[in-house]
Amino acid sequence: MTAEVLAGALMPAVIIAPIGVACVLLCLSRWLDRPFVDAIAFLAAVAVSVANGTLLAMSQQQRLVVWLGGWTPRHGLSVGIALVGDQFSLGVALVASVLMSCALAFSWRYFTDIHTHYHALMLLFLAGMTGFALAGDMFTMFVFFELMGVVAYALTAVKVEEPSAVHGAINFGIINSLGAYVTLMGIGMLYASTGQLNLAQLSRALAQHGADPLVVIGFVAVATGFLVKAAVVPFHFWLDDAHAVAPTPVCVLFSGIMVELGIYGVARLYWIGFSGTLAAGQIARMFVVMGIATALIGSVMCLLQRHLKRLLAYSTIAHTGLFLIAIGSFDPVATGGIAIYVIGHAAIKSVLFLTAGIVLNRYGSVDEFTLRGRGKDARAVGVVFMLAGLALAGLPPFAVGLGKGIGDEGLLSAGFGWGPLLFLVISALTGGAVLRAGARIFLGIGRAPRGVEQEGMTGDEEHREIATGLNHLPWTMAAPLFGLLGAGAAVGLIPGLGSQVVQAAERFIDRSGYLAAVLNGSATYSHVVTPVAGWSAEGIMWCFGSVIAAIAVAGFALYAPLLPRVITAAAGSLRGVERGLRSIHSGHVGDYAVWLLIGVGAAMALALFPA
Amino acid sequence: MTVYPYVVAAVILLLGVIGIARSRNLVHAVVCLAVAQSATYVLLISIGYQHGGVAPIFSSSSTAPKHMVDPVMQALTLTDIVVSATVTSLLLALTIQIAKQHDTVDPDELRSLRG
Numbered sequence: 001m002t003a004e005v006l007a008g009a010l011m012p013a014v015i016i017a018p019i020g021v022a023c024v025l026l027c028l029s030r031w032l033d034r035p036f037v038d039a040i041a042f043l044a045a046v047a048v049s050v051a052n053g054t055l056l057a058m059s060q061q062q063r064l065v066v067w068l069g070g071w072t073p074r075h076g077l078s079v080g081i082a083l084v085g086d087q088f089s090l091g092v093a094l095v096a097s098v099l100m101s102c103a104l105a106f107s108w109r110y111f112t113d114i115h116t117h118y119h120a121l122m123l124l125f126l127a128g129m130t131g132f133a134l135a136g137d138m139f140t141m142f143v144f145f146e147l148m149g150v151v152a153y154a155l156t157a158v159k160v161e162e163p164s165a166v167h168g169a170i171n172f173g174i175i176n177s178l179g180a181y182v183t184l185m186g187i188g189m190l191y192a193s194t195g196q197l198n199l200a201q202l203s204r205a206l207a208q209h210g211a212d213p214l215v216v217i218g219f220v221a222v223a224t225g226f227l228v229k230a231a232v233v234p235f236h237f238w239l240d241d242a243h244a245v246a247p248t249p250v251c252v253l254f255s256g257i258m259v260e261l262g263i264y265g266v267a268r269l270y271w272i273g274f275s276g277t278l279a280a281g282q283i284a285r286m287f288v289v290m291g292i293a294t295a296l297i298g299s300v301m302c303l304l305q306r307h308l309k310r311l312l313a314y315s316t317i318a319h320t321g322l323f324l325i326a327i328g329s330f331d332p333v334a335t336g337g338i339a340i341y342v343i344g345h346a347a348i349k350s351v352l353f354l355t356a357g358i359v360l361n362r363y364g365s366v367d368e369f370t371l372r373g374r375g376k377d378a379r380a381v382g383v384v385f386m387l388a389g390l391a392l393a394g395l396p397p398f399a400v401g402l403g404k405g406i407g408d409e410g411l412l413s414a415g416f417g418w419g420p421l422l423f424l425v426i427s428a429l430t431g432g433a434v435l436r437a438g439a440r441i442f443l444g445i446g447r448a449p450r451g452v453e454q455e456g457m458t459g460d461e462e463h464r465e466i467a468t469g470l471n472h473l474p475w476t477m478a479a480p481l482f483g484l485l486g487a488g489a490a491v492g493l494i495p496g497l498g499s500q501v502v503q504a505a506e507r508f509i510d511r512s513g514y515l516a517a518v519l520n521g522s523a524t525y526s527h528v529v530t531p532v533a534g535w536s537a538e539g540i541m542w543c544f545g546s547v548i549a550a551i552a553v554a555g556f557a558l559y560a561p562l563l564p565r566v567i568t569a570a571a572g573s574l575r576g577v578e579r580g581l582r583s584i585h586s587g588h589v590g591d592y593a594v595w596l597l598i599g600v601g602a603a604m605a606l607a608l609f610p611a
Numbered sequence: 612m613t614v615y616p617y618v619v620a621a622v623i624l625l626l627g628v629i630g631i632a633r634s635r636n637l638v639h640a641v642v643c644l645a646v647a648q649s650a651t652y653v654l655l656i657s658i659g660y661q662h663g664g665v666a667p668i669f670s671s672s673s674t675a676p677k678h679m680v681d682p683v684m685q686a687l688t689l690t691d692i693v694v695s696a697t698v699t700s701l702l703l704a705l706t707i708q709i710a711k712q713h714d715t716v717d718p719d720e721l722r723s724l725r726g
Contacts, residue, residue, distance in 0.1 A: 139687060146694045149698075164724060167721050174702065178628065178631070178647060181624065182624075184691060188654045189617075189654075582725070586725060589637075590634055590640070
């Protein structure tokens with residue numbers, strides 16, 4: 001009983017507490033000094049992390065279900081709002097709160113000229129992400145999705161005096177809001193068919209209702225908003241604009257967890273709401289096709305960037321594609337592997353963004369070509385950046401490699417023989433792009449670029465986010481940097497983590513268990529025999545394969561002009577493709593809106609036509 | 612419920628998106644976004660509507676009416692309107708900043724985020 005009482009207090013608290021602290025900070029902003037504000041916001045994020053960690057530990061034994069206001073179901077029906085905590089939902093909430101703590105600690109010395117509203121927005125952002133992760137019904141998901149969205153638009157444009165920041169924020173705002181409205185239309189359509197909003201009740205009603213085209217369209221519509229947030233092609237255009245211009249600590253949260261929450265939302269929606277009703281083959285086709293497109297376009301665009309933060313943004317898009325493919329394999333092992341991948345990616349991508357922020361502060365630019373060789377005096381930062389680049393490609397013992405290895409196993413057992421190869425190619429391309437940029441900036445090697453390579457957005461126009469360039473690294477900035485890098489490695493080394501996460505994935509996709517927990521109060525997990533998963537010889541081989549391939553990609557990019565003419569001529573014939581891809585990413589919000597419509601149409605076609 | 616409200620809502624949403632796509636002014640684009648959102652009001656309200664239904668208000672003294680419109684959908688619509696106000700005001704504020712920083716509000720002339 002005590003566990004339930006504790007959960008009943010903590011689950012609403014992790015959402016309400018950050019909102020409350022944000023309001024108090026805003027009210028008292030006139031009288032509070034900056035260090036106080038920083039300390040209070042940081043402590044609030046740490047407290048939420050501790051609470052999330054406690055809840056996560058409790059959710060090992062049973063699903064935690066809290067009906068707000070005590071509106072518990074009678075005879076399996078309720079009009080109340082449920083918060084549901086299982087290992088996945090509390091896991092993503094924990095990642096969000098830990099990243100928020102790191103970002104707030106980093107902001108302490110990073111911004112000199114920032115006001116309380118930044119801290120308040122960050123805490124509201126945390127509340128939005130936590131609420132979205134824990135919500136047990138579609139409309140509550142939508143509300144927290146919107147809260148997360150609106151706060152994110154504002155955070156993107158925190159530097160209001162910077163022209164590209166406000167431009168990126170409005171593109172982000174319009175496209176994400178459009179996606180959210182499509183989601184709301186879908187929620188309305190599903191409510192019209194079933195009269196339910198709660199995921200568990202919806203799932204049960206849909207199983208009786210059966211799969212008609214309206215239900216499929218409703219599912220795709222609801223998923224659209226989440227896929228926009230997850231930056232799946234062709235909904236991805238906002239992401240590279242927003243990430244390139246948002247302040248660095250905000251990018252950490254965008255790339256580290258907000259985008260992944262979109263994938264989490266789609267997976268939660270499918271498994272709990274629709275896996276008992278819809279034809280699995282068609283939905284799998286929609287996820288896998290969109291995932292492959294996302295991974296390929298993201299990684300190619302990543303290689304074409306010279307703006308460091310934009311490069312990292314495209315790498316996030318590429319990895320999101322991999323996550324969606326693994327979700328679309330409908331395999332618990334692949335799903336578990338991808339969960340570890342998400343944790344590792346959150347840590348490593350955060351490290352990369354923080355390094356980019358330190359580079360911006362020190363040299364006043366994030367442009368790979370402008371900074372060529374300038375970073376030679378920042379050895380520690382350079383080593384961290386290159387190590388993170390290798391970790392992104394899958395270097396053991398980082399968690400990215402562990403997740404990739406387990407994900408490969410799952411994809412193979414699901415019959416996706418091409419899966420490991422695609423994962424290797426994408427890791428090599430994105431890791432290679434990061435290594436190339438790092439080698440240019442911190443080692444000063446490679447040829448000066450010519451011609452078409454110089455096209456695209458430069459990183460010179462970005463303003464410094466603090467008044468003067470820092471020549472040494474304050475500990476409040478170094479601690480999150482090294483802490484996250486260490487965490488990325490430590491998570492990969494936790495013994496037995498693989499098997500545990502695969503078990504959590506089995507529980508995540510267990511629709512009947514979720515329904516029983518929410519509607520009938522039988523919260524214990526059903527027993528399933530889960531395969532042992534962890535570092536395997538084959539997985540490590542694939543990891544080293546992708547690391548070597550990434551180094552090869554970086555070397556090729558750096559020394560391309562030295563190659564025999566046959567190869568450079570062949571590469572030259574791809575320039576047309578490169579120009580085409582660049583011109584699609586136009587920064588024009590009208591184009592993006594059209595792509596959104598095309599994407600909705602394509603997703604519906606993929607989900608509707610029989611496989 | 613007939614198919615009619617679905618068609619109206621889809622058309623309004625489409626008009627909003629087309630408006631954003633063809634927009635030469637960000638204020639116009641933001642208003643088109645609000646138009647697209649009004650499609651959701653139409654859909655939600657018409658889903659909750661009952662022919663001959665009354666407002667869903669009861670007290671302990673009166674008996675519950677037989678036909679009433681769905682209060683859940685009205686609550687959803689109200690929340691949706693709040694969201695709309697927030698999004699529209701924030702985006703308009705951003706548009707003002709764009710006008711200050713870029714000296715234009717025409718998306719065709721905003722060139723800072725290419726490639």
